[in-house]
Amino acid sequence: TRQDRLDEIVIRLAGGAAEEVLLGARSDGAGGRQGCDLWQATALAASLELSLGLGGSLAWLAAEDDFDGMLAIARRDPEIRRTVEATLQEQTARARRMIEERRDKVETLAQVLQDRGCVSGYEVIAILTTPRPRASPSELTPHPDNPKTPTL
Structure with a gap:
């Protein structure tokens, strides 16, 4: 389900969110290289829109496991990029709330x-x-x- 995928995104963003909550700032540990937490979260957010029919469109534009292809589409398409960014921001805020509560x-x-x-x-x-x-x-x-x- 969409919620299951959003939960997966939250998991990948939780480390950086924890740094923000506990240390006051995020480090570069969650990003920077292919396969890192931020890369995975971005690819999962893109898959909602481009592969799984769980976003704003039912169009299939890339295979679910073609993260590089989905990320390339997101880089070229400003609307997809904004949607992916909004998903990442929403799920980061959700992760922060969860950490603050606990x-x-x-x-x-x-x-x-x-x-x-x-x-x-x-x-x-x-x-x-x-x-x-x-x-x-x-x-x-x-x-x-x-x-x-x-x-x-």
Whole structure:
């Protein structure tokens, strides 16, 4: 569905949005090279308009997996480019709102990542679903299925 694709775009834009919310500015880490988060988000937004019939037009202009072709069309067509940009801006704003609403948990997650260099899926779920306002990394205990994977 369109919403599923928008959710995928939000995921790819969330890192830069988190930098904006938590650090006050975005770094260049999400962009700059083919295959980066920004490239993927842009290609997904273009696919809504040019391939999937989930945008303002039902015309099929490129294959869903032809990201380079879709991006070339978006570069040449100002209307498509504006639509893709609007989608990216809307989904970035959505990502920022999500992060702002969960800022304490995102900060805890960032601290665990900084302390350990990686974070497991169990840890992410434990941190994001805990009812406490903030879970500190020292509160994490080993997960019963994997002693190296903490839970709250």
